[in-house]
Amino acid sequence: MAEIPILRIGDCLLVSIQVDMHDRLALALQDDLTQRIVADRARGVMIDISALEIVDSFIGRMLNNIAAMSKVLDAVTVVVGMRPAVAITLVELGLGLTGVRTALNVDKGLALIRRIIDNPERDDADRER
Amino acid sequence: MQIESDDRMPLRTSDDVVRVRQAVRARAVASGFSLVDQTKIVTAASEIARNTVDYGGGGELRIEALRNGQRRGVRLTFSDSGPGIRDIDQAMRDGYTTGNGLGLGLSGAKRLCNEFDIKSTAGSGTTVTIARWT
Numbered sequence: 519m520a521e522i523p524i525l526r527i528g529d530c531l532l533v534s535i536q537v538d539m540h541d542r543l544a545l546a547l548q549d550d551l552t553q554r555i556v557a558d559r560a561r562g563v564m565i566d567i568s569a570l571e572i573v574d575s576f577i578g579r580m581l582n583n584i585a586a587m588s589k590v591l592d593a594v595t596v597v598v599g600m601r602p603a604v605a606i607t608l609v610e611l612g613l614g615l616t617g618v619r620t621a622l623n624v625d626k627g628l629a630l631i632r633r634i635i636d637n638p639e640r641d642d643a644d645r646e647r
Numbered sequence: 648m649q650i651e652s653d654d655r656m657p658l659r660t661s662d663d664v665v666r667v668r669q670a671v672r673a674r675a676v677a678s679g680f681s682l683v684d685q686t687k688i689v690t691a692a693s694e695i696a697r698n699t700v701d702y703g704g705g706g707e708l709r710i711e712a713l714r715n716g717q718r719r720g721v722r723l724t725f726s727d728s729g730p731g732i733r734d735i736d737q738a739m740r741d742g743y744t745t746g747n748g749l750g751l752g753l754s755g756a757k758r759l760c761n762e763f764d765i766k767s768t769a770g771s772g773t774t775v776t777i778a779r780w781t
């Protein structure tokens with residue numbers, strides 16, 4: 519079972535989910551990410567899901583868990599590259615990605631993370647609206 | 648209504664859930680589903696398949712390709728001989744889970760399909776049938 523590589527860009531971690539993820543791999547990824555956020559003192563986590571053909575409640579739960587645990591470790595999570603068909607399906611499934619910010623692509627994701635890190639109060643205010 | 652194909656596959660492990668997603672995708676493509684329709688039925692299948700493995704102790708999936716005049720459909724029947732569900736109304740409710748899930752699998756799969764049927768008897772298993780049409 520190949521593990522999912524975690525790349526580092528400045529103070530952000532980037533994970534590209536490239537495979538039709540098996541459950542064990544999803545759980546391993548959560549553990550690996552937690553350790554790397556601490557070890558690398560990362561402030562942002564970007565999860566690229568552009569290769570994923572579906573997001574079901576299992577993967578949705580994983581994304582929510584990663585976001586929750588990053589928040590505890592003072593890092594921001596942004597999910598990038600969600601396919602339009604996946605986004606439409608997620609809404610009907612009823613899966614709200616609470617606590618997960620989304621951006622169109624990696625560049626926009628990095629910019630969003632930068633903005634949130636530099637201006638955390640405004641981010642909280644944004645979300646309450 | 649004609650049945651154009653009828654296949655069965657085992658559903659025991661989480662690797663089987665991945666195989667089910669691939670098989671349902673292939674069937675939906677062959678039946679001329681749009682990308683959004685493919686995504687919906689594959690996502691619904693993933694939810695029900697995982698329930699079959701996690702709660703039903705494993706079982707089987709039957710995949711049928713249907714034709715009704717101009718319309719084509721895919722019907723999926725998931726069956727297990729697990730503990731069954733005592734209160735189906737409760738299990739169908741958004742947010743209800745006895746595991747550590749989000750409780751969205753059954754209700755979400757129903758929203759993603761045109762037809763949804765669940766039969767379950769406490770002690771003797773569960774059968775969920777879903778279908779989506781072009």
Ligand SMILES: Nc1ncnc2c1ncn2[C@@H]1O[C@H](COP(=O)(O)OP(=O)(O)OP(=O)(O)O)[C@@H](O)[C@H]1O
Pocket residue numbers: 575576694698699702703727729730731732738739743744745746747748749750751752753754773
């Ligand atoms: N095949 C089955 N056999 C026995 N019980 C089942 C079966 N499928 C579902 N259930 C019961 O119905 C409940 C609701 O299922 P549902 O898929 O909606 O949510 P979940 O699996 O708990 O969470 P999620 O799917 O969001 O991860 C389950 O928690 C379980 O108790």
Ligand SMILES: [Mg+2]
Pocket residue numbers: 694697698748751752753
């Ligand atoms: Mg479920």
